[in-house]
Amino acid sequence: MKKILVRENAYYDSVILMLATKALKQRSGIKEAVVAMGTEVNLGLLREIGLLSGEVESAKPNDLVIAIEAETEEAAEEACRIAEEILKKKDHGGGEEGYCPVSLDGALKMFPEANLVVISVPGPYAGREARRALNKGLHVMIFSDHVPVEEEVELKEMALERGLLLMGPDCGTAILNGKPLCFANVVRRGHIGLVAASGSGLQEVCCCIDRMGGGISQAIGTGGRDLQERRVRGRMMLMGIEALSQDPETQVIVVLSKPPSEEVVATVLSKLKDAGKPCVVHFLGRKPSGTRGSVRFSGNMEEAAAMAVAFSKGEEYREGCGTLSEAEIARRVEAEVNPMASEQKYLRGLFAGGTLATEAVALFEQEGFKILSNVRKEPGIALQSPHRSERHAIVDMGDDVFTLGRPHPMIDPSLREERIAKEAADPETALLLLDVVLGYGAHEDPCGPLGESIGKAKAQVAGRGGYLSVIASITGTEKDFQNMAEQKKKLEAAGCLVMPSNYQAALTALHVMRKVTARWM
Amino acid sequence: MGQAILDKRAREPLLPTLVGAGVPSLTGWGEVVSVFSRAVNARHSKGLLVSFVEDPHAMTCLSVCVPDLFRSQKNRLVPGDRVRFDEHRIATEDFVLDLLMRPIWQGALSPKDVEGFGASKVSLLKEALLLKGKDGGFLGLLRRDETDNPFVSKAREVLRGVQKAPLENAGLNSLSGLVGLGPGSTPSGDDFITGVLLGEETINLLLSTEAKAVAENMEPMIPWSAEEENLRVAMDRTSDAGKTLLWQALQDRFPNYLIETVRSVSQAKGKLEIDDAVERAVSRGATSGTDALVGFVFSLEGRLLRL
Numbered sequence: 001m002k003k004i005l006v007r008e009n010a011y012y013d014s015v016i017l018m019l020a021t022k023a024l025k026q027r028s029g030i031k032e033a034v035v036a037m038g039t040e041v042n043l044g045l046l047r048e049i050g051l052l053s054g055e056v057e058s059a060k061p062n063d064l065v066i067a068i069e070a071e072t073e074e075a076a077e078e079a080c081r082i083a084e085e086i087l088k089k090k091d092h093g094g095g096e097e098g099y100c101p102v103s104l105d106g107a108l109k110m111f112p113e114a115n116l117v118v119i120s121v122p123g124p125y126a127g128r129e130a131r132r133a134l135n136k137g138l139h140v141m142i143f144s145d146h147v148p149v150e151e152e153v154e155l156k157e158m159a160l161e162r163g164l165l166l167m168g169p170d171c172g173t174a175i176l177n178g179k180p181l182c183f184a185n186v187v188r189r190g191h192i193g194l195v196a197a198s199g200s201g202l203q204e205v206c207c208c209i210d211r212m213g214g215g216i217s218q219a220i221g222t223g224g225r226d227l228q229e230r231r232v233r234g235r236m237m238l239m240g241i242e243a244l245s246q247d248p249e250t251q252v253i254v255v256l257s258k259p260p261s262e263e264v265v266a267t268v269l270s271k272l273k274d275a276g277k278p279c280v281v282h283f284l285g286r287k288p289s290g291t292r293g294s295v296r297f298s299g300n301m302e303e304a305a306a307m308a309v310a311f312s313k314g315e316e317y318r319e320g321c322g323t324l325s326e327a328e329i330a331r332r333v334e335a336e337v338n339p340m341a342s343e344q345k346y347l348r349g350l351f352a353g354g355t356l357a358t359e360a361v362a363l364f365e366q367e368g369f370k371i372l373s374n375v376r377k378e379p380g381i382a383l384q385s386p387h388r389s390e391r392h393a394i395v396d397m398g399d400d401v402f403t404l405g406r407p408h409p410m411i412d413p414s415l416r417e418e419r420i421a422k423e424a425a426d427p428e429t430a431l432l433l434l435d436v437v438l439g440y441g442a443h444e445d446p447c448g449p450l451g452e453s454i455g456k457a458k459a460q461v462a463g464r465g466g467y468l469s470v471i472a473s474i475t476g477t478e479k480d481f482q483n484m485a486e487q488k489k490k491l492e493a494a495g496c497l498v499m500p501s502n503y504q505a506a507l508t509a510l511h512v513m514r515k516v517t518a519r520w521m
Numbered sequence: 522m523g524q525a526i527l528d529k530r531a532r533e534p535l536l537p538t539l540v541g542a543g544v545p546s547l548t549g550w551g552e553v554v555s556v557f558s559r560a561v562n563a564r565h566s567k568g569l570l571v572s573f574v575e576d577p578h579a580m581t582c583l584s585v586c587v588p589d590l591f592r593s594q595k596n597r598l599v600p601g602d603r604v605r606f607d608e609h610r611i612a613t614e615d616f617v618l619d620l621l622m623r624p625i626w627q628g629a630l631s632p633k634d635v636e637g638f639g640a641s642k643v644s645l646l647k648e649a650l651l652l653k654g655k656d657g658g659f660l661g662l663l664r665r666d667e668t669d670n671p672f673v674s675k676a677r678e679v680l681r682g683v684q685k686a687p688l689e690n691a692g693l694n695s696l697s698g699l700v701g702l703g704p705g706s707t708p709s710g711d712d713f714i715t716g717v718l719l720g721e722e723t724i725n726l727l728l729s730t731e732a733k734a735v736a737e738n739m740e741p742m743i744p745w746s747a748e749e750e751n752l753r754v755a756m757d758r759t760s761d762a763g764k765t766l767l768w769q770a771l772q773d774r775f776p777n778y779l780i781e782t783v784r785s786v787s788q789a790k791g792k793l794e795i796d797d798a799v800e801r802a803v804s805r806g807a808t809s810g811t812d813a814l815v816g817f818v819f820s821l822e823g824r825l826l827r828l
Contacts, residue, residue, distance in 0.1 A: 011555035011600075011762075013557065017704060017705055017807065036672075036708065037760040039701025039708055039763070041699070041700065041701045042701060042703070042708065045671055045675050048671075061701060061759050061760045061763075106600065109599065109600060
């Protein structure tokens with residue numbers, strides 16, 4: 001059985017052609033396979049070895065010819081499919097020297113069925129690319145930051161007019177129809193749809209939902225300013241809610257945002273009330289205010305996940321589920337505080353996720369602690385320099401000041417390792433509160449180097465007669481490629497107390513710090 | 522219409538760091554046909570590929586080294602984009618390359634490049650090539666054993682014809698019979714011929730005037746007087762990439778990686794350095810580096826000993 005494929009004007013790298021030939025020849029049932037340009041002499045050779053058919057006679061020197069001789073028709077068909085797959089992979093930028101589109105047009109020529117574009121170019125150019133994509137009828141996710149707010153408004157208006165999503169700017173996470181985009185975790189599919197103006201927050205809630213046995217239908221990112229900036233007026237949040245209300249797979253809607261603008265909150269809540277589905281809302285830094293029709297408010301991200309899972313199962317949410325008992329917390333707190341030296345006074349939070357840092361700051365503030373942080377801009381509570389901790393401090397190390405010219409700490413843990421050493425050198429440091437984010441895009445073994453740094457820091461503090469308490473949470477699932485269980489073991493082996501969620505880690509740290517504070521006040 | 526578009530738009534001029542010697546002679550239109558992470562190929566209307574490259578090591582005499590093109594988001598090319606060649610200026614819709622007064626890269630071997638060459642080095646080169654060369658192309662020509670590679674069998678058949686062919690009847694059974702033969706977007710035969718021509722140029726530069734006189738009395742591997750014309754005709758029977766390579770080689774211009782290989786082997790003080798040079802060359806493309814070096818060895822083997 002012979003089969004010939006001809007691709008006109010195919011400018012392929014030789015390595016790709018070689019890979020295709022090798023892959024075909026290795027398949028069982030393949031007697032001969034030739035992948036070569038349709039030059040006169042090559043066609044002559046194919047004729048000589050009996051692979052030439054009428055089809056290939058028309059091939060020209062710049063056409064790619066794939067000639068296969070197989071034992072059966074099925075084997076020949078399968079070989080053709082494999083060859084096409086390899087060449088297509090190259091078309092999509094696969095292979096070391098493969099085609100790597102340098103523009104949207106180039107990418108679309110190679111992958112015309114694409115319906116969503118992820119844009120990650122320097123901020124000043126992101127708007128132009130987004131406009132091009134929207135004009136071509138494509139949904140857009142803008143990973144880039146530093147896009148002016150006026151441009152964000154204009155782009156979101158354009159998207160709304162065309163019925164398209166515009167996620168971002170500065171949108172790092174989404175899961176659409178089961179496809180993770182940028183930083184995202186491998187979560188179970190299900191009936192909970194999320195819209196979030198928060199990247200690491202969206203990851204945290206998705207992972208908590210997965211851990212609690214629920215599943216995700218869609219997870220839409222809007223970019224951090226969508227609800228915070230009154231000029232943007234939650235345009236994409238409203239569109240996301242509308243999309244989820246119409247999505248037959250979505251039974252429960254979760255809305256999540258960093259502290260939103262007051263003007264936008266009312267519009268969002270009104271939209272949710274009309275969604276016709278149970279909704280859970282968590283606005284970071286705002287206390288829950290009970291129930292408004294089908295809309296429930298949660299006090300933290302883990303609780304938002306627990307509520308959503310309960311509603312998706314048609315159950316009532318029972319407060320406190322999923323958190324540790326008071327007695328267990330007390331036991332752990334005792335163990336952390338008792339060995340500390342008297343001069344150890346302060347909390348130091350070093351976070352990779354901005355929303356995770358914000359959640360911790362909010363919890364401590366609610367309980368009366370004054371926390372200095374770079375997630376706060378207000379005078380008096382903003383850290384004077386994010387590079388240097390003062391008193392109780394929580395630092396978002398994913399902030400632009402740390403990532404300018406360096407990878408984000410989710411990707412490269414080295415910057416946080418240095419900072420851990422710095423905090424350990426301060427005799428007033430009592431507790432390190434950390435987050436670890438797993439999933440696509442994140443470091444392949446974040447807890448390996450982090451565990452080593454924690455071990456060294458603890459040894460340093462122990463060397464001067466103290467005890468460094470380290471509490472962390474891991475945002476991830478068992479299905480993430482980093483292996484959640486292994487990552488947790490590495491932190492625990494370093495003497496770190498690993499809690500099941502960011503909220504629980506912050507809460508445990510709060511209990512520890514209350515006790516620490518009581519000792520020296 | 523394309524002309525009008527190109528002329529109306531204000532475009533930022535980019536300054537290449539190196540310009541291949543063959544580029545400023547080109548005029549007319551071209552079209553971008555392939556885009557890789559560190560190279561963009563535009564097909565000139567003559568069927569030659571002009572490459573815009575990021576790395577000077579990737580130069581040929583039909584390349585322009587313009588690193589800024591790969592660093593800027595603005596100046597991007599995609600397959601199908603029109604390119605206008607206007608001697609010292611290359612224009613696209615988004616940018617203009619100003620070639621005037623830019624350093625020219627000749628792509629030619631110099632006597633200094635070959636001064637350390639000798640028969641012993643060809644033997645070591647062949648040894649290294651047999652050890653490190655990539656299979657799939659024409660490496661089997663050096664092995665001289667049975668092969669299941671139909672391209673190698675065909676090449677042997679053609680080359681046997683070369684050795685037998687009388688000068689006045691080089692015809693199809695000559696080196697030009699290899700044009701377009703073999704796998705790869707640059708067919709192995711084209712790489713092989715380039716290697717042969719590189720070998721001829723090496724010998725040419727290596728010999729003193731007296732030695733040249735001796736060499737002229739020796740039977741050359743290839744009947745050049747007829748063969749050069751045959752190759753020029755045969756160029757139209759291969760792919761654009763193959764044609765581009767042959768067009769340059771027939772003017773004694775070679776890709777930088779081949780020149781660097783000859784230079785490294787010439788300067789090598791021992792086997793290890795030759796091994797390294799071969800290793801670098803064979804990493805080129807799938808089998809391009811291997812096939813060109815097979816041609817190079819094929820051309821030189823025995824002849825240097827006889828001189």
